[in-house]
Amino acid sequence: QFTWDIGGGIGWDFSLQTVFVDIYTGSRGQAQLALEIISFTFLAVNCFLEFRDIVIAIRVMKPFQYFQNPVNVLDWFHLIMMWVGWILWALYYQKTRDFSMYTEYPVLQDPTASARFFATNSTGEMEFLKFQDDIQSASDALAQYTAISSVCVLLFIMRVLKSFDFQPRMGLVTKTLYTALPDLAHFSFLFFVVFFGYSLVGYLLFGHHFGEMASPGRALVFLYFQLVAYDPEQFWIEMTHAAPWWAFHLYLWTFLLIVFFILVNILLAILIDAYALVKADTPEDCPGFPEELSEVFNNTFADWITPSTERITDAKLQDILMSHKDGLPSTDVLKEALMISTAPPEPIMLPGGVQIDANDMRKLIKKAGGEFSSMGRTSLKAFGSHDESEEHAEKAEDPDQEWDGEEETLVNDLVARYAKSSVLDEMAMEGQTLSILQLEHLKRELAMFRGAQRMHKTVVKIEEQLDRIALEALPPEERTTNEDYAQVASFVQKKKVRGIVRVTVVEARDLPPMDILRSVDPYCLVFLSERLGESTTGEITFRTDEKRKERNPVWNADYELPIMRDSTALTIAIYDKDSITKDDLVGCVHVTLESMQDWVQTDEWFPLVNPKMNHKRLQHARLRLKITKLRDVVDSTVREGAALPGIQEGQENASSGQPNGGADGDGDGVHNFVSMADGGAGVSGGLPQGF
Numbered sequence: 193q194f195t196w197d198i199g200g201g202i203g204w205d206f207s208l209q210t211v212f213v214d215i216y217t218g219s220r221g222q223a224q225l226a227l228e229i230i231s232f233t234f235l236a237v238n239c240f241l242e243f244r245d246i247v248i249a250i251r252v253m254k255p256f257q258y259f260q261n262p263v264n265v266l267d268w269f270h271l272i273m274m275w276v277g278w279i280l281w282a283l284y285y286q287k288t289r290d291f292s293m294y295t296e297y298p299v300l301q302d303p304t305a306s307a308r309f310f311a312t313n314s315t316g317e318m319e320f321l322k323f324q325d326d327i328q329s330a331s332d333a334l335a336q337y338t339a340i341s342s343v344c345v346l347l348f349i350m351r352v353l354k355s356f357d358f359q360p361r362m363g364l365v366t367k368t369l370y371t372a373l374p375d376l377a378h379f380s381f382l383f384f385v386v387f388f389g390y391s392l393v394g395y396l397l398f399g400h401h402f403g404e405m406a407s408p409g410r411a412l413v414f415l416y417f418q419l420v421a422y423d424p425e426q427f428w429i430e431m432t433h434a435a436p437w438w439a440f441h442l443y444l445w446t447f448l449l450i451v452f453f454i455l456v457n458i459l460l461a462i463l464i465d466a467y468a469l470v471k472a473d474t475p476e477d478c479p480g481f482p483e484e485l486s487e488v489f490n491n492t493f494a495d496w497i498t499p500s501t502e503r504i505t506d507a508k509l510q511d512i513l514m515s516h517k518d519g520l521p522s523t524d525v526l527k528e529a530l531m532i533s534t535a536p537p538e539p540i541m542l543p544g545g546v547q548i549d550a551n552d553m554r555k556l557i558k559k560a561g562g563e564f565s566s567m568g569r570t571s572l573k574a575f576g577s578h579d580e581s582e583e584h585a586e587k588a589e590d591p592d593q594e595w596d597g598e599e600e601t602l603v604n605d606l607v608a609r610y611a612k613s614s615v616l617d618e619m620a621m622e623g624q625t626l627s628i629l630q631l632e633h634l635k636r637e638l639a640m641f642r643g644a645q646r647m648h649k650t651v652v653k654i655e656e657q658l659d660r661i662a663l664e665a666l667p668p669e670e671r672t673t674n675e676d677y678a679q680v681a682s683f684v685q686k687k688k689v690r691g692i693v694r695v696t697v698v699e700a701r702d703l704p705p706m707d708i709l710r711s712v713d714p715y716c717l718v719f720l721s722e723r724l725g726e727s728t729t730g731e732i733t734f735r736t737d738e739k740r741k742e743r744n745p746v747w748n749a750d751y752e753l754p755i756m757r758d759s760t761a762l763t764i765a766i767y768d769k770d771s772i773t774k775d776d777l778v779g780c781v782h783v784t785l786e787s788m789q790d791w792v793q794t795d796e797w798f799p800l801v802n803p804k805m806n807h808k809r810l811q812h813a814r815l816r817l818k819i820t821k822l823r824d825v826v827d828s829t830v831r832e833g834a835a836l837p838g839i840q841e842g843q844e845n846a847s848s849g850q851p852n853g854g855a856d857g858d859g860d861g862v863h864n865f866v867s868m869a870d871g872g873a874g875v876s877g878g879l880p881q882g883f
Contacts, residue, residue, distance in 0.1 A: 211330045213288045228281075235274050242267060263354055270347040277344055280337040287330040293323055360478045364470055372466035374741065378709050379462060383455055390447050391415055397443060401434035402427065419452060458709075465771045638752075645822065691755040693720065693762055693785070696818035697736055699746040703800075704809040706768040706776050711741045713769040714778060716815075718751050720759040721782075738769045755823070760785060764815060766800065777802060781815050788821040 216225050242264075249258035258264055297320040301311040356362035369376075391411040398405045404427065405411040418427070431440050479487075495505045697716050706712045719733040734753075739745035753762070762785065766778040779800025788794060800813040 211288065211291075211327055211334060213291055215285060215288060232278070235271065235278075238267075239271055242271065266347065266351060266354070270344065270351060273340060273344050273347060277337060277340040280333055280340060284330060284333040284337055287326065287333060291326055291330065294319065297323065359481050359484065360474045362481050364467070364474070367470045368463065368467045371470055372462050375462045375466070375709060375711075376459075379455075379459060382709075383451075383459075386451060386455065387415065388412065390443075390451065393443060397439060398431045398434040402430040415447070419456075422448075422452075461772060468771050689754045690757065690759070691821065691823040693753045693755055693788075694820040694822060695751050695753065695762060695764075697747045697749045697751070697764065698816040698818060699744070699748070700766065700813070700815045701744045702812040702814065703743045703745070703766070703778060704805070704813060705743065706778065707770075712743055712778065713738055713740050714742065714745050714766050715739070715769060716747065716749075717765045717767065718753070719763055720753050720755065721761050721763045722758040740769075755785065755821075762819065764817065766815065777804070779805070779810055779813060779815075781817070783817070783819060785821060788819060790821055790823040793818055793820045 215221055245264070246255070246258060249255050298313055298316040299320055300309070301313045303309060305311070353366050357366055388408075391405075391408055394405045394411045394415065395408045399407070399411065403410075404414040414427075431444075434440075435443075491506065494503060695718060697718060700714065703712050703714055715738040716736040717733060718736070734749075734751040736747045736749045739747070762783045764781045766780070767775040768778055769775055779802040781798040781800060783798065795816075795818045797814040797816050800810045800815060802810060
C-alpha cells in the first residue's frame with residue numbers, strides 16, 4: 193500500500209496540449225461549420241460597410257476625421273484581429289487535415305535483446321519524432337487561434353457597449369468611461385509609478401527570502417493580488433523574517449495607506465465624477481431600453497396585421513423618402529426630419545429649407561403605390577407659407593386631384609406614429625427661437641441705450657456752451673442762484689443707479705492646480721462690491737462657463753453691471769468646480785471704480801489674490817479683463833468736485849447755498865442753467881429743465 197507524503201523542494205512543471213484532429217465530423221462538426229460560415233459572412237459584410245464609410249469620408253474630403261475617431265480605430269482593429277484568427281484557423285485545419293499516424297512506432301531495435309536493449313531503430317525513431325513535431329505545431333496553431341479568438345470576443349464586447357450609445361440610459365457606461373478617459377490616463381501613469389516603486393522596494397527588502405518577491409515582476413503580480421484580495425497569511429511570517437521589523441511595518445502600512453486607501457479611492461472619485469456629468473446631461477424623461485424595444489415590436493406587429501391600405505411601413509416610407517430626398521445628406525437625417533412633423537396642416541420639415549405638407553405626402557404615397565399616373569412631380573416648397581392661394585393654384589394645375597379615405601388613413605397613421613416626439617422637438621425649437629429673439633431684442637436695446645448715452649453727452653456739452661453764453665448775455669438779476677445747484681445735487685444723490693460697468697472676462701493663465709491630478713476646473717463670478725467687499729448688485733451676479741481641466745482658460749464673456757450708490761470696486765472671483773465637495777476659491781481680482789476713466793476701455797492683466805493660499809502658488813496667476821466705466825454724466829459731474837456747467841473755479845460747494853461773491857447779484861459766483869426746451873430762457877424754482 194502506497195501513501196502520499198509532501199517532500200522535496202523542487203517543483204514539477206508540465207504542459208498538457210491536446211489536438212482535435214477530426215474537426216468537421218459528426219453533428220458537432222457540422223454545427224461548427226455552419227457557425228463558421230455565418231461568422232465569415234458577417235465579417236465580410238462588416239468589412240464592406242467599413243470600406244464604404246472610408247469611400248464616403250474620402251468623397252466628402254474628411255478622411256482624417258474618419259481615422260481620428262477612436263470608434264473607427266476600434267472597429268478596424270477588431271476586424272483585423274478576426275482576419276488573423278481566420279488565418280490561424282486555416283493553418284490549424286491544414287495541419288490536422290494532413291495529419292496521419294501509425295498504430296505503432298518501433299523505436300527500439302530489439303526490445304527482447306539481452307544486451308543493449310535501448311538500441312533504437314533510426315527509421316522508427318525519425319517517424320516518431322515527426323509525429324511529435326506534427327502534434328506540437330498543430331497544438332501551437334490551435335493555442336494561438338484560441339488566444340486571438342479570446343481577444344476578438346473582448347473587442348466585440350467593447351463594440352457592443354459602444355453601440356449602446358444610441359440609447360441614453362444604456363450608454364451611461366461607455367459615456368462615463370469616455371468622459372473620464374483623460375483623467376484615467378493621468379491616474380494610470382501615477383498609479384504605475386507608485387505601484388512599480390513598491391514592487392521594486394519589496395524585491396530589495398524581501399526578495400532574498402520570500403519567493404513571491406524573488407524578482408520585480410513577481411513582486412508586481414503579488415502586490416496586485418494583495419491589492420485585490422488582501423491576505424496577510426500569505427506573507428506575514430516570511431516578510432517579518434526577511435527584513436527588520438520597522439522596515440516591514442513601514443512598507444506594509446504605507447502601501448495600504450497610499451495605494452489602497454488613497455489611489456483606489458481617487459480612481460472611484462474620477463469615475464463617480466464622470467458618471468455625475470453624464471447623468472446630468474441625460475434627460476430625466478427619456479425612455480428606457482425596454483420601452484423602445486417594446487415600441488419596435490409593436491410597430492413590427494402592427495405592420496404585419498394592418499392592411500397596406502391603412503398603414504405604411506417604415507421600410508416603405510424610407511424607400512419613398514430616399515427616392516425623393518432631392519440631394520439631402522442621408523437616410524438618418526430624413527427620418528429625423530420626418531419625426532419633427534406633428535400634424536396637418538403643420539408640414540414635415542426637412543433639412544436644407546425643404547418641407548413636405550400633407551398633400552405632398554399623399555402624392556408620394558400615391559406615386560409609390562402606382563395608383564395614379566397623372567399625379568405629376570412631387571411639390572417640395574422651400575420655407576414658404578402654404579396659404580390658400582397656393583392651394584387653389586395647385587388644384588388648378590391638377591384638377592383630377594382627389595383624396596379618398598385610404599390615403600387619409602395612411603397620413604393620419606404617420607402623424608400619430610411620430611406626433612409625440614415631433615411636438616416635443618417643435619417646443620424645443622420654439623424655445624430656441626424665442627431665446628434668439630430675446631437676445632436680438634437685448635442687442636437692439638443695448639445699441640439704443642448706447643446711442644442715447646452719446647446723445648445725452650452731446651446735449652450736456654451744448655448745455656455747457658449755452659450756460660457760458662447766458663452768463664455773458666443775461667443781466668445778473670436774471671441768472672440762476674446756487675440754490676438750483678443744490679437741488680440738482682440732491683436729485684442726483686437720490687438716484688440709485690449711477691452708471692454701468694462693462695466688463696469682458698477674456699482669459700486667465702497659470703492658474704494653480706487645485707487637486708491631486710494637477711488640474712483645475714475654473715469659472716468666474718463677476719459683481720460689484722462695496723468698501724467691505726459685500727456685493728452691491730444683489731442678484732445681478734454673473735457666472736462664466738466652467739472650463740474643465742484647464743489652467744489657462746479662455747472665456748471671452750461680456751457682462752454689464754449697474755453701478756449702485758455704495759459700489760466702490762469691481763470684483764471677479766475665480767472658483768474651482770468640485771462635484772463632490774464645495775467649490776474652492778482660487779483667487780480674486782479687485783478693481784476700484786475710482787481708478788477707471790469714464791468711457792475709456794482698460795485692457796490689462798490683473799494678479800490674483802487669495803489670503804488663504806500660499807502666495808507662491810499665485811505668483812504667476814493672472815486674469816485678463818477689459819473694463820469700461822459708463823458713468824452717468826450728471827452723477828459724474830456732481831461727484832467730481834461739483835463743477836457743474838458754468839461754475840467758476842474757486843467757488844464753494846453748491847449745496848451750502850452761499851455763493852463766493854455774496855448774494856448781491858453782482859454776477860461773481862452765480863450761475864444759470866439754460867433749458868433746451870424754452871430756447872435758452874432761465875428757470876427759477878424747481879429743477880432746471882436742462883436736466
